[in-house]
Amino acid sequence: MVSLDASPPVLDVRDLRVSYRGRGRVVEAVRGVSLRVDPGEVVALVGESGSGKSTTAHAVLGLLPPGGTVDGGRVHIAGQDVTGWPDRRLRAVRGLRAGLVPQDPTVSLNPVRRVGHQVAEALRAHGLADRRTAAARSVELLDEVGLPDPATRARQYPHELSGGMRQRVLIAIALACRPDLVIADEPTSGLDVTVQKHVLDQFDRLTGERGAAVLFVTHDLGVAADRARRIVVMRHGVIVEDGPAAQVLGTPRHDYTRRLIAAAPSLTSARLRPRAAHATPSPPLVVARDLVKEFRLPAGRRLRAVDGVSFEIARGTTFALVGESGSGKSTTARLVARLTTPGAGTLEFDGQDLGRLRGPAVRRLRARLQLVYQNPYGSLDPRLAVEDVVAEPLTAFGAGSRAERRARVAELLDLVALPAGTARRRPPELSGGQRQRVAIARAVALRPDLLILDEPVSALDVSVQAQILQLLAGLQSDLGLTYLFISHDLAVVRQVSDIVGVMRHGRLVETGTADQVFTAPRHEYTAELLDAIPGRTHR
Amino acid sequence: MTELITPVAPAPPGGPAEPVPAAERRDRGLVRRLLRPGLVVAIAVVSVALLWAFVPGWFTGHDPITGVPAQNLRPPGADHWFGTDHLGRDLFARVVHGSALSLQAALIAVLIGLLAGSTIGLLSGFAGGAVDDVLMRVVDVLLAIPGLLLSLAVVTVLGFGTVNVAVAVGVASVATFARVMRGEVLRVRQATYIEAAFASGVRWTGVLRRHVLPNSAGPVVVLAALEFGQAILAVSALSFLGFGAAPPAPEWGSLISEGRNHLATSWWLTTLPGLVVIAVVLATSRISRALGGDGSTTW
Numbered sequence A: 001m002v003s004l005d006a007s008p009p010v011l012d013v014r015d016l017r018v019s020y021r022g023r024g025r026v027v028e029a030v031r032g033v034s035l036r037v038d039p040g041e042v043v044a045l046v047g048e049s050g051s052g053k054s055t056t057a058h059a060v061l062g063l064l065p066p067g068g069t070v071d072g073g074r075v076h077i078a079g080q081d082v083t084g085w086p087d088r089r090l091r092a093v094r095g096l097r098a099g100l101v102p103q104d105p106t107v108s109l110n111p112v113r114r115v116g117h118q119v120a121e122a123l124r125a126h127g128l129a130d131r132r133t134a135a136a137r138s139v140e141l142l143d144e145v146g147l148p149d150p151a152t153r154a155r156q157y158p159h160e161l162s163g164g165m166r167q168r169v170l171i172a173i174a175l176a177c178r179p180d181l182v183i184a185d186e187p188t189s190g191l192d193v194t195v196q197k198h199v200l201d202q203f204d205r206l207t208g209e210r211g212a213a214v215l216f217v218t219h220d221l222g223v224a225a226d227r228a229r230r231i232v233v234m235r236h237g238v239i240v241e242d243g244p245a246a247q248v249l250g251t252p253r254h255d256y257t258r259r260l261i262a263a264a265p266s267l268t269s270a271r272l273r274p275r276a277a278h279a280t281p282s283p284p285l286v287v288a289r290d291l292v293k294e295f296r297l298p299a300g301r302r303l304r305a306v307d308g309v310s311f312e313i314a315r316g317t318t319f320a321l322v323g324e325s326g327s328g329k330s331t332t333a334r335l336v337a338r339l340t341t342p343g344a345g346t347l348e349f350d351g352q353d354l355g356r357l358r359g360p361a362v363r364r365l366r367a368r369l370q371l372v373y374q375n376p377y378g379s380l381d382p383r384l385a386v387e388d389v390v391a392e393p394l395t396a397f398g399a400g401s402r403a404e405r406r407a408r409v410a411e412l413l414d415l416v417a418l419p420a421g422t423a424r425r426r427p428p429e430l431s432g433g434q435r436q437r438v439a440i441a442r443a444v445a446l447r448p449d450l451l452i453l454d455e456p457v458s459a460l461d462v463s464v465q466a467q468i469l470q471l472l473a474g475l476q477s478d479l480g481l482t483y484l485f486i487s488h489d490l491a492v493v494r495q496v497s498d499i500v501g502v503m504r505h506g507r508l509v510e511t512g513t514a515d516q517v518f519t520a521p522r523h524e525y526t527a528e529l530l531d532a533i534p535g536r537t538h539r
Numbered sequence B: 001m002t003e004l005i006t007p008v009a010p011a012p013p014g015g016p017a018e019p020v021p022a023a024e025r026r027d028r029g030l031v032r033r034l035l036r037p038g039l040v041v042a043i044a045v046v047s048v049a050l051l052w053a054f055v056p057g058w059f060t061g062h063d064p065i066t067g068v069p070a071q072n073l074r075p076p077g078a079d080h081w082f083g084t085d086h087l088g089r090d091l092f093a094r095v096v097h098g099s100a101l102s103l104q105a106a107l108i109a110v111l112i113g114l115l116a117g118s119t120i121g122l123l124s125g126f127a128g129g130a131v132d133d134v135l136m137r138v139v140d141v142l143l144a145i146p147g148l149l150l151s152l153a154v155v156t157v158l159g160f161g162t163v164n165v166a167v168a169v170g171v172a173s174v175a176t177f178a179r180v181m182r183g184e185v186l187r188v189r190q191a192t193y194i195e196a197a198f199a200s201g202v203r204w205t206g207v208l209r210r211h212v213l214p215n216s217a218g219p220v221v222v223l224a225a226l227e228f229g230q231a232i233l234a235v236s237a238l239s240f241l242g243f244g245a246a247p248p249a250p251e252w253g254s255l256i257s258e259g260r261n262h263l264a265t266s267w268w269l270t271t272l273p274g275l276v277v278i279a280v281v282l283a284t285s286r287i288s289r290a291l292g293g294d295g296s297t298t299w
Helices: A053-060 A087-093 A115-125 A131-144 A150-154 A163-175 A193-210 A221-227 A245-250 A255-263 A329-336 A360-366 A386-396 A402-415 A420-424 A432-444 A462-479 A490-496 A514-519 A524-532 B023-034 B037-054 B091-127 B129-144 B147-158 B162-189 B192-199 B204-240 B252-262 B268-291
Strands: A011-022 A025-037 A042-046 A068-077 A098-101 A181-185 A213-218 A230-235 A238-244 A286-296 A302-313 A318-322 A344-349 A369-372 A450-454 A482-487 A499-504 A507-513
Touching: A011 A053, A025 A042, A025 A053, A025 A068, A025 A213, A025 A238, A042 A053, A042 A221, A053 A068, A053 A181, A053 A213, A098 A163, A115 A131, A115 A150, A115 A163, A131 A150, A131 A163, A163 A181, A163 A193, A193 A221, A193 A524, A213 A221, A221 A230, A221 A245, A230 A245, A230 A255, A238 A245, A238 A255, A255 A462, A286 A329, A302 A329, A302 A344, A302 A499, A302 A507, A318 A329, A318 A490, A329 A344, A329 A450, A329 A482, A360 A369, A369 A432, A369 B192, A386 A402, A386 A420, A386 A432, A386 B204, A402 A420, A402 A432, A432 A462, A462 A490, A482 A490, A490 A514, A499 A514, A499 A524, A507 A514, A507 A524, B037 B091, B037 B268, B091 B129, B091 B162, B091 B204, B091 B252, B091 B268, B129 B162, B147 B162, B147 B204, B162 B204, B192 B204, B204 B252, B204 B268, B252 B268
Parallel strands: A042 A213, A042 A230, A098 A181, A181 A213, A318 A482, A318 A499, A369 A450, A450 A482
Antiparallel strands: A011 A025, A011 A068, A230 A238, A286 A302, A286 A344, A499 A507
């Protein structure tokens, strides 16, 4: 910074402090962050939710949400001190000198404007093109970010594009004016792994060609490891570690970094539980044969969500179904849970044909087969106290007296390592991880045989995710549970499963033991999925 | 990402380390919202009207039924706050004593609308399919007829009297309640926790009672507060038309109606009871907004 011969950093943040005000409270989100990004450098800013990483990124561009204020510190972009600039002056910097790739591609594009227009807007806002040249240039840009048939895409609306395509459009907008710095805020967190890999590869190539520096904000250490030369770890609004990627990941100095690395499933491959012993030759708990489920679409078309899926789940083991969105894995889980009925094929649970069960018999089955949902924010009734949520299945089946149920609830909360005081609180007062523990306590309340886990950890931060996975592994050995584990995250699946089934377009393309699928995949799609797991280049 | 979350101390062993919003913060916000001047006035107005209904003696010493003929048609003054009518009866006393009948009628009307309407809406939204279709077409028919006309038709069938007027007004509001309730139930029905309850083995009656009803009742309660004001108006309108309380008994609508005969000379006979009705209706509407959690109202 002091030396004059070296080119100045494109981003130099010194002692930045940001707080949020609301309802008479002040929350310090960023507490003295200093950070620099040199020209052409790729820096990853890593942290969990609430760490202040996104706030830092937004404060740099003057894009804080209402209530957020910069309390101190200086921000230099491309050698220019932009601290405290009014919005009007900052607008000339945004896009031109520093582009932003926002977090959520589903809401970051204007739904009533064609995407070509939105790319052209970025060019015209900075006077880099007029009406006619902007249109042609925007098609070029869309082509550069790898959109197939860019001229057609430019005339389409955001809802006509997939999530990956929309993210490419956002990248095109951010790169339109060839900025020196691109701030990417969790650019791919909502995308499937294979799509994520393609989008990020393209992004790396483009920024590399243009020599743009990148500040990559992410919660995923694996992604950071793959993409960044330097990694900055944030926690509770301060930077805890800053260094070259290899050093941060290989010899982390801070305890928190060490814990993050240990929790990141993509960076560790240790199993959480010894492999289930297959010594007891008992009949499998679940047998699915040629399951088919079709959904009727408008205009008389039909969508085959599940197409001839067959598998068996042995008692006490974990069967994982892996696939990307739309692969039919969740529908399969709902079929097994008897929340919907198959169009064809048979499904046996402990020798009973699930398809033939009706009315009261289905309800009796519920006692032996429970579900844990992906989103703990949606699966718990916000108005009920935790003890009532956990007691719900007990009450529904009239298990024990009121006092016995209360005792059982206390026991269950203890089992999932929640403090006893949680019993009287309501779900909105709990964190995501705590809520998922409540959901698990409810699911095991009736001592079921089978637990269907539908993406149980994908809505959680990595360190919380690791704790929940550990809890699930512990419960499985203690209670002898059988798991059907649905996930899009191969790294998580590797940690918990015995048998893995890979689904694509409603078909089960490969089934095998976890070791076999992960080390010697037979199907090319499995290989592609494995290749897309972030963090592999590091390991 | 959620930056609005406070940093907290490291995790207790086994427990996840994530912040927990404090319940006290919500309470403080509630207190502040309750102290908005408009809301304070609104609550005061409704409280006074209710006190009039229950303990009229606290507010006036005059007799609402028998007047002093010598003092007829006096303008408002220190003796008679609202003036007197053509029989020399104190108008303020009549308004105070009349609130019992008016509010009672409005209450009955709202209860009928609330109970019948939300039951229809609940069943319709929860059952779906043919049940939904049939119930909603009935509701459509009710909505197609103007409310007051429907009330008039019902009260003509039932006969005169305050309770009958109340029933008539209540029947006219069933459709609105049913619509709002159904909409809420349809929204709640989609929630994962409803499916989770079914998956836990809870019977449909249990799901309805424990999950659907409590989570969809909010807007209906807000509507009830709003409809209370509307019911006061509708009951007054029907009384004004002569379907309500029999003559000597005071009632807000009939007071305004009687005052018409002397409108040219004695403006207070229609205006002051009318202003009371307006004040109470506006107050219930403001309270209803507060119940609806409208934080944007600054007064």
